[in-house]
Amino acid sequence: MGGLEERYGVGADGIAYLSETVTAADVPGLLAFAADGADAAVSLAIECLVNAIGEFGGETIMEYPETGYGLPLITGWKGIEGLTLSGALEFLRSLPKTAADGLEGGMEAGEKAMYSCEILEAVAYLRGHGGGFVPDRVIRELGLVLVDETIPGAAVFLGGELGDPTLPDTVRDLQSKGMLGLVAGEYSRAMEAAGIRMGLDRMLYPLGDFAGLVHALNFAVRAALIFGGVTPGDKTRLGKYLAKRPKVVVLQTGPISKLEAALAFAALLHGAAIVTDIDLPEIPKAIKVCKDRSDMLQVGIEERGINVRLEPLDLPVGYGPAFEGEIIRKPDTYVEAGGSRSRSFEILLSVGEGEVEDGKVEVVGPEIDGIAEGSAIPLAMVVKVYGAGMHGDLEPVLERRFHQSINYAEGVWHTGQRSSNWVRVSKFAKEKGFKFRDLGRALIHGIRREFSAVATRVQATIITDPAEMGEIARIAEESYAARDERMRGLKDESVGNFYTCTMCQSFAPGHICIISPERVGLCGAINWLDAKASNELAPKGPNAPVPKGEPVDAVKGVWDGINDLVRAASMGSVEKICMYSFMDSPMTSCGCFEVVVGMTVDMQGVVLVDRDFQGMTPLGMKFSTLAGSIGGGRQTPGFMGIGKKYIMSDKFISAEGGLPRVAWMPSGLKRALGPELAERCAEIGYPDLPSQIADETVTTEAEGLMEWMAEVGHPALGMDPLM
Amino acid sequence: MATAIEYFKLLPKTNCKDCGQPTCLAFAMLLANQKAKLEDCPHVSGEAVEAMKESSAPPVNTVKVGTGENAVAMGGENVLYRHERRFENPIAYAVSVSDSWDAPRIAEAVAKAKSLAFDRVGMVFRLDLVSVSNDSGESDEFLAAVDAVLADWDLPIMFEINDVGVAEAALSRHAALKPLVYAGETADVEAFAKLATKHGCPLGIRAKGVEAAADAAEIAAKAGCKDLVLDLGASNLKECLEWQTIARRAAINRKFRPLGHPLMNRVGCGEYAVATAVLSTLKYGSLVVFDGLEPYEALPLFTLRQNIYTDPQVPIQVKQDLYPIGDPGPHSPIMFTTNFSLTYFTVRADIEKSKIPVWLQIVNTEGLSVLTAYSAGKFEPERVAAAFEESGVLDKSDGPVVVPGLVARMSGKLSEEIGRDVVVGTNESKDIPKHLREITS
Amino acid sequence: MAEIPSVAEKYGSKVGEVPVGHGDYVAGGAGGMPFLSFENPSKRRPMIAGEVRDSLVGYPELAAGMFSGREKDPADWAMMWKEIGADMIFLRLTGTDPSVGTTTAEDAVRIVKEIDERTRLPIMVHGCGVQEIDHEILPRICSEVRDTRLIVSCVEEEDYKRLSAAAMAGGHHVLAFSNLDINLAKQMNILLSDFGVEKDNIFMDPLMAPLGMGLDYSYSVNERIRLSALRGDRMLQVPMVCHTGEAWDVADATSDEPGLGDPAHRVAWWEAITAICAMMSGADLLVMRGPSAADMVRVYAEELAGGS
Structure with missing residues (x-):
């Protein structure tokens, strides 16, 4: 302690008192301990100043070397500049005694202690014993x-x-x-x-x-x-x-x-x-x-929340977007997994803090060297992440990154997802020394690069031993099912917020996309969970939450919160939108919708036309004409752009009767909707509907469609006319 | 403005196709987009037409000068800012000749006016009208001058006549051409209005300031004149901007009919005249009449008009074609990108900066930019390969084929399609020069 | 006479006013759409900055020929801009890229100081575009040039922290660049605000595409930005900067094709029209290349603003 006495020009008692320690404390204990320390620090600094005034005179200016801020803490927090020794004394004496209650009291104590210490250290410089100050x-x-x-x-x-x-x-x-x-x-x-x-x-x-x-x-x-x-x-x-x-x-x-x-x-x-x-x-x-x-x-x-910068990934093969499009043909393949040749799956799981060792890569089963050329091996790629802001809804978003992480590697190829993925490692990559371990490293790198804000710890396990796969495969299957269930189970009624999307606003400034659990964005690319995840990852990005507010009309899907937003964002040109109606104040359309819904000329049914169908429709208009007429952010009752998945939703034009209104769609769209269409129709009590929906092979004319509907007894004919 | 459904309600819903559309609904859609007129349907009731006309007429009249496919339409505007909706009818530019000139001088002026035509991006930019000015005050000289113009000018014409008698003579002879009669500032608005209406020709009048112009427009309207073009008589840029803005906002935001007409400016020639024309092109003018226009003024001005009157919601497209930049040879790099004009312009400018000759293949992606086109399936390797095939570029050069960095993932497939190695280029266009230097050195 | 209904918009917000240089020049402050005295009380015309470079590599010869040899010395070049009537100097340090020139950090600091001492005009400093070099040289300038408030050009979404921090440390402004999109423009201003840059230290550059090369996009993006700012979007209420020199890159502006008229006149109009469109859509500061275009635009802007 002798050094410190000399350093500050003070007696031993104060220093000794301030150096008393504890190894445990509860909240009040810690606060009292700190408050005591703060008051003692002030006393010590006062002692130090009194002695220094005796030695150097009260008018001596206090300042650290090579700084324009004098005593930076006192300057910064108090705005006091050019403090003399006497002034410092006065300043310290003016500080109130610390009240040891609450966090605020603790902060007050901290403030006093730091001013005192700043003064002590400044006197040390004056005494020629200074050190530690950064110029x-x-x-x-x-x-x-x-x-x-x-x-x-x-x-x-x-x-x-x-x-x-x-x-x-x-x-x-x-x-x-x-x-x-x-x-x-x-x-x-x-x-x-x-x-x-x-x-x-x-x-x-x-x-x-x-x-x-x-x-x-x-x-x-x-x-x-x-x-x-x-x-x-x-x-x-x-x-x-x-x-x-x-x-x-x-x-x-x-x-x-x-x-x-x-x-x-x-x-x-x-x-x-x-x-x-x-x-x-x-x-x-x-x-x-x-x-x-x-x-x-x-x-x-x-x-x-410190964002540690990522070192570039050092692999035995090249790594970067330039290799993303590489194709690896069968004869060039050293080993492959999945693609219906072997069992293969990939999963990202969000786990507890103690269950991840950051950066750890584990290979369970034989490495690539132990595998014969031309084999199809079982493969599981498992990434576990932890992060304070991480949760289950973000898992699929992060998991989607696997594809790019793997394809960036030269000589390695990936396609598909979940348990229907397919991976190939080329002979070239094998020769260069690429290992399954590198696959794990690439996966970790990809997550860190894009999602370091939510996934602070990442660990990868590559399993090539089928005997070791059972447990994790079960967990993966459960997880996939739970995710699907979660999306299916999400109802517009059960959430407080919908999301906006402004991604395509540059072309359609007036368009405001509202994404709800049961209505995917009209580009088809962003559902409610995606928007939610995107908002969590980039709170100031293109997807912002919109509180629904009070329901105005449950049937048509009108909420005052949504209307407020739409009104403000369109600067008053759109007053309200009905989320579930295409006849009354439908949502505006941009230019990137997948499908157009349009009223048939007999006003009984609707025609769906997707972007890929270029022929004539019974509306008398082709997709291109429709798109040109309804795009650009206008409300066009009777017509509306939507995402494909919305067709399968409970809320699909539910104000007008929903799916049974559909009288015509191109055969390509029917194929794209797949068996889900039949399932959905059966579910809502219209098992015959798929065969009652006409396509371009039946007719592309208004009259033809009317005849067809009458012929098959289309359910839309029994509904009220649309207008 | 009425929606397609509101129009549809008025239609007979018989899908008779007499209007030329396959269904009443399709016709209603055209009506809502102002691409058809309700009268085109022979079965709709007269009352319905009147009712709809009233409610759906654009706040600014549409005025046509000339006849046939060369007719120039003015006005018909619905919005104040082009991002709301495409401006309807591009501003027209005219050059004036004087009836006090002799025939050769007029011929020379007309020839010069005709030379102001430029072939650009598959469009011709050209002067719209020649104006004949009655400086002589005489009918005979005026008619002679008009004949001299018509000898070599097929596009619409306009007359600048301050005398009702001369105007009567001119219209009696040329009303079939539907010229615009510009009376300038006149005490005889009513007489001119009646005359123009009688001959079915549009009228232009000048009155200083928006109030005087509104008054004049009311007089003309009372005299039965519907096709009116207003010159607000601005004497400088500030008046031009402010008055035209007031007039257009009054017409659109406040439904103030007396100012709901196309606006015109009579300028001289030289810098200040062109500056006035630029302002008028941006802010609500429909016609600028010059005393003369040089090609170095005309090309930028016409380009401006083309830019301002494009549809903001439809990306401008460049034709799918092979564009040699610099003087590319058999070993020059081959680059390709989408036909979205902005992409093309940017890439082209950056290639030019490199000073390295390049074959630039533009692929028709329906005007979508690189990433959007790729995700919409319109920028597939097959499509690129087909474009290469069409232009034969692969036979023109054995140089490296550069894939835009943003769609690097198509490189494998493309390489397979064209049977040639490809290299992956940069994500950002601005990095093209550096990359080109690397791959060509 | 007829009574015309009032059409003045009551926006309720205005663009911030930002002093630059030695404080005698101020940009921004619009309370209505450009030059409309019935709704925009500000009589301030847009500032005009003349482009000066430390290296002539890549600079159009046609443009160089318009400065009577004075383009060879940046400070002298800047002086000529002042004589022409420019309000600001835009210094593009292309020569700090070693593949282009030999300008060192010391040289760059010296050039900025010289321009400041000789012209006393505000200065906007732009790097060479190579990140590592700009990260080294621009902060040096920020910290060593302290008696004039510079605008540091430019920061982007991917790379804004270093230059913004350096600008703040030196008491300078930053120019936020975004690529032709109102949402991106706003995003940049949000990022900078979050980073601690005060709103009155931000200028925005939403990318002005030149005439014939996408001008229509820029014109509408600018108008939307300005309207949103006036209608109360605080994150867009910063002065807008538009570069019009890109007009020189348009083939039609400078080509020798017969029938198009004199290229020197043509490119002047090309740039002037680009600049007029920029200021009519809301630009508060025009960065220009050609002296005759700059002169025309300044005269017209003064007249439109209704004062000088």
Whole structure:
């Protein structure tokens, strides 16, 4: 302790008091402990200042070297500049005594402690014993890459003990992730002892003992002042900025001192997250306990939402979009799986935190070297992910990425999905040294590249041993079935939000797509779950949730929340839409709908025409004419663009009687709808309907269709006319 | 505006095909899109026609000058901004000749007017009208000048005549051509209106400011004149912009009929005249009459008109064809992309920047851009191969075939289709020059 | 006389006003559609920035010939723009790309300072388009040029953090680029706001396609952006920048084809019309290449704005 007394010019008592530690605390205990620390820190700083005034005179200006911000914390948070020793004394004395209640009290304690420490450290510089302060010029360089996330974040090491065996690995991990390390307390000595060299060039910077931790805080504050354009003293904006960046996590190990406890609250004030290995109370997004020191950094990264940049995938073969279109023919194939030649499936599962080891790739069964050329092998590709924001609905979205992840590899080919996939590895790739393990690596890479925000831990297992597949195959089948069931079970009534989609707005500015569980987007590409997932992955992207609001007309599918949105988005040109009607205020159409619904000329039925059918229809118009007339974001009662899947929905023009209204559709569309059409018709009590729906081989004329409908006794004839 | 269903209600629903459409519904759709007239149906009741006409007439009258397929239509607009809906009738440009000129001078001017025609993207950009100005104040000289113009001019014409007597003489002789009679600023609006109505010809009048113009339009309307073109008498750019905007907004937003007419500008020649024409093209003009127009002014102006009057909801398409850029030879790279005009323009400009000659094959994707076309199944390797086959480009060059980076996944299939190796290009058009340098060095 | 119904729109919002350079030039502030004095009280015409480059590689010879040799020195070139009446200098540092020129970071800083000292006009600085180089040089300029507020051009969705942070650190503005789509344009402004860039430090470039090469798309995208901004979309209420120099890339603008008239006149009109369309659809700042086009457009804009 002798060094610290000399450093600050104070007696031993205050330092000793502030250095008292605990290894466990509950919430009130921790707050009281920190409050006590804060008050003691103020006393110590006052003692230090009184002595310094005696030595240097009260008018001496306090400032750190090479900075334009004097005492950055006091400048940034309080807006006070050019503080003298006397002024600092007055400032400290003006601070109220800490009330140890609630988190706010903790924050107050933190604030007081950090001002005190900043003053202590500044006096240390005055006394010629200073160290640990990062000059502005370094912040301008380092801070730039820190706020633009080239350096994804910083970790502050607090506490620590000599001979911690996990330390070298943690530092290596930190450096491989390109993060900055700021080292306080015993950790400096522990690193030295472990032979870890520190310095800015190694992105590992020692802050100094005791009050030295404030240099991490004044670093963050200056980054906000410099890069955030925050005005000194504007507490609200400073706090808001620091909540976003720079992203700092504090790794605290071992007993925590009074001063450290108080400064930990100051760190929270600066948007940092704290991970500790002692028994402190957990506070969401603030304090997290992790007993395994080797896991603390990863936990911290997740807690603070640090986006670690992805290293390029290093495979024995080329990797990238250029290889996506590659075709591997049978004679060039070394080994294949699936494609009805062997059992093969792929699955992505969202699991608990403890069930994934990030980056782990496992091959269960023989590697590629153990397999004879020309074989068709059983294959299971299983990816497990964990992430705080991850959930079951996102699984298929992430799983769809497998296709691209695999096809990007030169000499490897993939098609299909779920248990109907097909994979080929070429002789070329095998020769180059491609292994099944690389397949796993590619899968992990793909997920990390696209979905690092939701999937913070990713693990892949490639199974080639049929004996090991049973259990996971069962889980996969259950999962596929559950997903299908979930989509089927989703009803418009059972959700609070629909989604908008603005993807095609550049061509149809007036068009507003509303996607509900039972009505897919009219391009056919985006259903409600997709829109929901897309919104979670990119909250400011093209899909935004729309609260339905109060129902206005349940039959036609009218809600006031939807109408409000439509009215605002169309600047008043569309007043309302009926989600389930094509006759009354139908949804607008863009240009990319898959199918047009149109009223027949006898006003009894509807004709469906899909994009691929280029011939004449009984409406007297071809698809192209219809598309040209109804597109562009207008409401055209009697006609509407839709996605194919909507035809099978309970809510398909349900205001007008639904599927039994359909009198005609091209044979190609019938084929595309497949057996589902017959199933659906049977389900709603019209088993004969598929054969009653005419196509172009029956007629392409209005009269022909009317005759046909009469002939087959089409159910639409028994309904009320459409107008 | 009425919807197709509202029109359909009025129709007999007999699908008699007398209107030329296979069904009443199809005809109703055309009506809703203003591509047909209710009168085209011989069976619809007169009352229905009147009722619909009233409610569905565009807020700006449509006026036709000339006859037959060369007739120039003006007005008929429904919207203030082109993103709402395509502007109906492109602005027309005219060049004026004077009846005080001798015949050779007039012939020369007409020849020059005719030379202002440019073949572009499968369209001809050209001057629409020649105007004959009655500077002499005499009927005989005017008629002679008109004859001199008609000797070599087949497109519509217009007359600038300030004297009712001369106008009477001119229309008595040429009413069949349906010329626009532009009376300029006149105290005789009523007389001109009656005259034009009698001969079934459109009338243009000038009155300074929107109020005076509305008054004049009312007088003309009372005299029975329906085909009216208004010149708001702007003397500078600001007046031109503001007055034309007020007139058009009043007609469209406030249904103010007296200003619901096509608008015209009589300008001189030179920079300021062209600038006025540019503004008028953007903001609600239907006709600009110049004293003269140079080709270096005409081409950009006509291009502007073409751009502004395209349908914002239908992507402009480029013809499927092989476009040599630079002077490509037997080893030059072969590139291809979609026929969406913006894609084509961008890719072409970036290839030109590289200064490396390239065979650029445009594939008909119905105007969709690369990714959209691919996902819509309109930019398949088969389609690309067929386009190659049609143009014979693969026989013209053994150079590398470059697949757009965004559709790299078609490379395998395409390579198979054309029996040649392909290379994958860049995702972004702006990176083309760099990539071209790499593959050709 | 007839009474004309009032047609002035009451939008209720306006585009932000942003001081640039030494504070004596301000862009933006429109409260109605361009130049309509009955609804837009702002008499400010769009600013005109003249393009200057550090290297003439790839710069059209026809354009170079219009600057009487002064294009060889960037500061002198900028001075000529000032004499012509430009309100701003747009500096394109193409020569910092080693495959094009030899401009170093020090050179670039010196050029910017020289232009500032000689012209005292606001400056917009644009990189060479090679990310690594722009990431190095533009931040250097941001931190070393401090007594004039630059516009740093340009940031995109995929790459905005480095340059935005550098611009903020130097107290400069950023230009947000988006590709011909109102939603993307808005998205960029949201991203920048989230990143901490204040709205009054953002300019937007929605990509002005030149006459004959997609101008129609740009014209409508711009109009929609401006209308949405006036009708209250806060994320679009920033001044709009349009480049019109691309007009020089249009074959019809400069070709020697007989019957099309003098190319120098033609390209001037080509760029001027592109610029007029840009300002009529809402542009607050025009970046121009040709001196005669810039002169025409400035005169017309002054007249339309109803003041000088």
